Amino acid sequence: MTNKLKVSFLTLGCKVNQTESEALNQLLTSEGYEVVQEAAGPDVVIINTCTVTGSGSSKSRKLIRRMAKEHPLSTIAVMGCYSQTQPEEVSQIEGVDLVLGTQDRSMILNHLHRIAEQKQEKNPKEKTPILAVRDFEFQAVYEELPLIEGETRVRAMLKIQDGCSQFCTYCIVPYARGPARSRSSEKVISEANKLLEAGHKEIVLTGIHTGAYGKDQEGMDLSKLISQLAQLPQLLRLRISSIEPMEFSEELLTAVMSHKVVCPHFHIPLQSGSDSVLARMKRPYGVEDYARLLNRIREKLPNAAISTDIMTGFPGETELEHEQSLKFIETCEFSGLHVFPYSRRIGTIAADMPGQLPRSIKTARVQEVIALGLKSRAKYIDRFIGKSLEVLVEKIDEDGSAQGHTSNYLEIRFPSSLNNGDWQVGQIIAHPIKSEYIVW
Ligand code: SF4
Structure with missing residues (x-):
């Protein structure tokens, strides 16, 4: 009897990365690999990297180096956003065998096979990394990575979309993930059915820019997809992971209200409560638009949870703009805030903007927004005590x-x-x- 090859996954970054690692986990398992903890001495280590902030890239680099050092005889494969944007840099890290990006990941088995053959022919410590990262084409297509397991036994992530074409000035994601592209609704429904058959009760729709779902498909959008999914008989809950403010359409609100299974919980990234900062970020809305959206949602769903992302210390953010932002955030009565200091990403427009702020200012502002977020969350929770x-x-x-x-x-x-x-x-x-x- 031949021993099964052992593989370990180490995943950094967002839920999309986690979903994609999980999908590769299933792909490799179905091909006879055994998924083990990294401490169990795997034959293959797959590191799924992140680059959304400078700290994401630095953690990715450190993790690759550590894995290559601790597992010199294992195959070290790197994939994800950091390796998509910095493939050469990753391939030069000593001990790396394979560099994939955020495309062609379903080819991993072929690459692993080739690397295993090469290792049999020569000293396994002698590595010539395979660089399998290519630039995005304008018309990139959605890469199918089917997944039939979930985040927990009850809740499952369902990826419906990849990429982003918005190019906010601070964001590296369009470079790391390519243009917005949607998964076909037939594939989404079929995977949702599999998840429900496997016993999951709640499905969370994930993507890089979920609200762009369907824009590249004839006659399809997120509200239509939600209405189709909401009909699935075994589904108890359907959640949208995140949606950009200008994509929260009237049709979407109607779809949410018409189907009891759709959770009244929306993560709507604001980024800043100052119009001038939003304009420099190239976000396609102002605070008035955002406030109107919140009113529109709360008129129909007064108890909806609305959470957001806030970025502090964007280049040139003055004390006054920060104060404006704090005031606006307070009026929004968010159920939760994710707060990040601005992180300079080389290659983005904001990286070359004047007025880059010192870390001390960015983190002091983060602390102020976090404190505001905790107060806001406590107030939101308070509404439900006794109910x-x-x-x-x-x-x-x-x-x-x-x-x-x-x-x-x-x-x-x-x-x-x-x-x-x-x-x-x-x-x-x-x-x-x-x-x-x-x-x-
Ligand atoms: S919408 Fe803006 S912030 Fe969000 S992924 Fe796209 S470019 Fe980045």
């Missing part, structure tokens, strides 16, 4: 307590004292919420 909310159970602990999320994405832990013995993972439990049930 009965439905929690989809993701985990039951040994002591009988149950953990899961509400449809508006509050994480709840019901104590075992409420459990009369019949709780199950994947079930929806409705119960009045006490503040001690909330997981922060």
